[in-house]
Amino acid sequence: MYTFSKKLKTVSIALMIIGALGVVYGFMTSHKSFDEVETMLAEEASHHGGGHGEDVAHAAPSHDEHTSEDAHTEGGHADTVDEHTKHVEHVQHQIANRPWSAVYVAAFFFFMIALGVLAFYAIQFAAQAGWSPVLFRVMEGITAYVLPGALIVLAIAVASHFLGHNSIFVWMNENMTNPEHQDYDKLVAGKSSFLNLPWFIIRGLIFIAGWSLYRHFARKFSIAQDNADVNDNSNFKKSFRIAAGFLVFYIYTESMMSWDWIMSVDPHWFSTLFGWYVFASMFVSGITVIALITMYLKSKDLLPFVNDSHLHDLAKFMFAISIFWTYLWFSQFMLIWYSNIPEEVTYFVTRFADYKLPFLGMVVMNFVFPLLVLMNSDYKRIPWFVVMAGIVILCGHYIDVFNMIMPATVGDRWFIGIPEIGAIMLFAGLFIFIVFTALTKAPLLAKGNPFIKESEHFHY
Amino acid sequence: MEASKVIHAIYTDDDVLMSAVKKVKSEKHHIEEIYTPFPVHGLDKAMGLEPTRIAIASFIYGCIGLTVAIVMMNFIMIEDWPQNIGGKPSFSYLENMPAFVPIMFELTVFFAAHLMVITFYLRSRMWPFKKAENPDPRTTDDHFLMEIAVHGNEQELESLLKETGAVEVNLVDKEEAH
Numbered sequence: 001m002y003t004f005s006k007k008l009k010t011v012s013i014a015l016m017i018i019g020a021l022g023v024v025y026g027f028m029t030s031h032k033s034f035d036e037v038e039t040m041l042a043e044e045a046s047h048h049g050g051g052h053g054e055d056v057a058h059a060a061p062s063h064d065e066h067t068s069e070d071a072h073t074e075g076g077h078a079d080t081v082d083e084h085t086k087h088v089e090h091v092q093h094q095i096a097n098r099p100w101s102a103v104y105v106a107a108f109f110f111f112m113i114a115l116g117v118l119a120f121y122a123i124q125f126a127a128q129a130g131w132s133p134v135l136f137r138v139m140e141g142i143t144a145y146v147l148p149g150a151l152i153v154l155a156i157a158v159a160s161h162f163l164g165h166n167s168i169f170v171w172m173n174e175n176m177t178n179p180e181h182q183d184y185d186k187l188v189a190g191k192s193s194f195l196n197l198p199w200f201i202i203r204g205l206i207f208i209a210g211w212s213l214y215r216h217f218a219r220k221f222s223i224a225q226d227n228a229d230v231n232d233n234s235n236f237k238k239s240f241r242i243a244a245g246f247l248v249f250y251i252y253t254e255s256m257m258s259w260d261w262i263m264s265v266d267p268h269w270f271s272t273l274f275g276w277y278v279f280a281s282m283f284v285s286g287i288t289v290i291a292l293i294t295m296y297l298k299s300k301d302l303l304p305f306v307n308d309s310h311l312h313d314l315a316k317f318m319f320a321i322s323i324f325w326t327y328l329w330f331s332q333f334m335l336i337w338y339s340n341i342p343e344e345v346t347y348f349v350t351r352f353a354d355y356k357l358p359f360l361g362m363v364v365m366n367f368v369f370p371l372l373v374l375m376n377s378d379y380k381r382i383p384w385f386v387v388m389a390g391i392v393i394l395c396g397h398y399i400d401v402f403n404m405i406m407p408a409t410v411g412d413r414w415f416i417g418i419p420e421i422g423a424i425m426l427f428a429g430l431f432i433f434i435v436f437t438a439l440t441k442a443p444l445l446a447k448g449n450p451f452i453k454e455s456e457h458f459h460y
Numbered sequence: 461m462e463a464s465k466v467i468h469a470i471y472t473d474d475d476v477l478m479s480a481v482k483k484v485k486s487e488k489h490h491i492e493e494i495y496t497p498f499p500v501h502g503l504d505k506a507m508g509l510e511p512t513r514i515a516i517a518s519f520i521y522g523c524i525g526l527t528v529a530i531v532m533m534n535f536i537m538i539e540d541w542p543q544n545i546g547g548k549p550s551f552s553y554l555e556n557m558p559a560f561v562p563i564m565f566e567l568t569v570f571f572a573a574h575l576m577v578i579t580f581y582l583r584s585r586m587w588p589f590k591k592a593e594n595p596d597p598r599t600t601d602d603h604f605l606m607e608i609a610v611h612g613n614e615q616e617l618e619s620l621l622k623e624t625g626a627v628e629v630n631l632v633d634k635e636e637a638h
Binding site (some may be wrong): 298330333334337338340373376377459 | 487501502515547548558559561562605
């Protein structure tokens with residue numbers, strides 16, 4: 001049995017405390033008064049020379065909040081003073097949105113790692129894989145975070161409506177569907193039968209219930225299989241059946257979850273392969289975390305049955321799914337870039353205008369780096385090499401989520417500063433705490449699995 | 461042309477073959493060649509063969525393919541005959557680059573795959589209509605054959621191979637064709 005080492009527990013709790021302080025600091029400093037924002041903008045303008053800052057901010061804000069303004073401007077011949085006030089208020093909102101988005105991005109990132117691992121785990125069972133059973137307990141430990149992680153993400157989304165001012169999802173503003181109100185938005189109103197708060201919450205709870213039920217029973221059967229007779233594989237068969245069922249449920253709900261929890265931050269924009277794209281991101285992050293935790297436990301001599309070949313296979317998956325992610329990222333980008341339809345291309349225009357470094361840097365971190373580092377077969381067996389590649393991949397996929405949320409909520413007011421890093425530390429601490437606590441609950445070898453011998457002797 | 465004697469040991473299972481290879485190697489006999497109906501993982505390592513360099517060749521071929529694609533598309537679509545397709549920038553390679561990525565990808569794969577196969581054929585001295593070197597046609601079905609050179613130690617080898625689970629051990633004359 002694994003015991004959660006005191007040192008690691010201290011680290012995780014310290015991360016949570018320091019992270020929470022960073023998050024609180026982020027919220028406390030995010031409420032700027034109108035005058036403060038006005039002064040700040042004026043200073044920026046003078047730094048850049050002659051009102052340039054204001055022009056840029058006007059050219060590339062989140063288009064959703066602007067649609068109603070644009071309509072208003074056309075109808076009402078708003079004068080420049082009114083326009084200035086609107087702009088300052090807009091920036092004020094963006095600044096207030098930042099801590100919400102920072103917490104949301106970090107919460108989603110750690111949740112998606114756990115969900116990606118859950119899918120990977122189910123695939124191992126559905127495919128009756130022979131190489132991976134020695135890693136099952138590590139995967140089960142990570143998937144313990146699915147339930148708390150998903151509930152936290154949903155809770156932040158809902159809280160952003162009730163406690164914040166629709167700080168993440170503009171469509172949660174009821175006035176957008178009210179034709180009488182100045183915030184009325186025809187497109188959001190058209191989607192309101194799907195995008196409305198009660199239905200959003202119900203859908204979220206259905207997804208979470210389905211994932212958690214699978215995780216609960218898969219874990220239960222896995223433990224029961226350990227204690228069962230050698231010739232009794234009934235628990236394994238049950239796990240196989242629910243894994244197949246879960247994968248069907250998962251691929252639908254994962255796709256819908258990514259529309260709900262991510263794509264709807266830009267309620268005017270849509271992409272049909274968005275679900276796949278998010279899936280690739282969560283899959284590669286999940287596999288990377290399996291590899292990292294496996295190597296950590298192995299370095300403590302807790303996984304003597306894991307050999308180089310298991311690491312090699314995990315690294316192959318990291319390599320392959322990184323390329324798969326790039327394929328989807330590029331497919332989404334190229335079609336939209338080529339067709340150049342205004343309602344679609346605005347998504348990438350914002351990112352190129354305000355997020356050039358994270359947007360292109362992420363492609364380097366998620367594609368070029370793993371491609372070159374993990375291409376050589378021998379390097380996939382060297383732990384420190386895989387750790388290095390894994391850390392870069394995880395940072396890259398954090399930035400991927402960052403790029404999906406931030407442009408819609410904070411526009412060009414982004415920075416990876418105290419609120420963002422604090423949120424990462426908070427959820428990293430929570431993730432480590434929950435995952436390693438779950439690892440202590442069962443032996444680290446799923447000894448009852450019928451493929452365990454094959455897995456122990458796995459060699460390539 | 462000198463005729464030398466070799467022993468052909470036949471196995472019916474790849475796991476048995478693997479352990480036999482390890483046994484034979486540990487007794488310091490030189491295995492000339494092994495014929496198998498399908499690739500056996502780890503056999504090359506067990507036989508002590510040098511690691512293959514085809515991966516390096518493949519990487520170089522891929523780079524050549526990528527370069528060819530870039531130069532080709534730059535010449536065709538930018539320099540020689542710029543075309544306005546969907547209003548995309550047609551006078552700048554860099555700005556039009558996303559449109560060329562599929563071609564870059566395809567030519568990289570094309571060059572790597574085809575040149576790698578050709579390299580493999582050249583390196584293995586294979587060409588169309590070449591007479592098969594395979595000593596026993598059963599190795600294309602469900603048998604594994606290990607070929608060991610004999611230097612006056614037939615008895616010792618034969619008993620060793622029988623011990624490792626060979627179903628058949630034959631002493632044959634081999635013509636030095638190459």
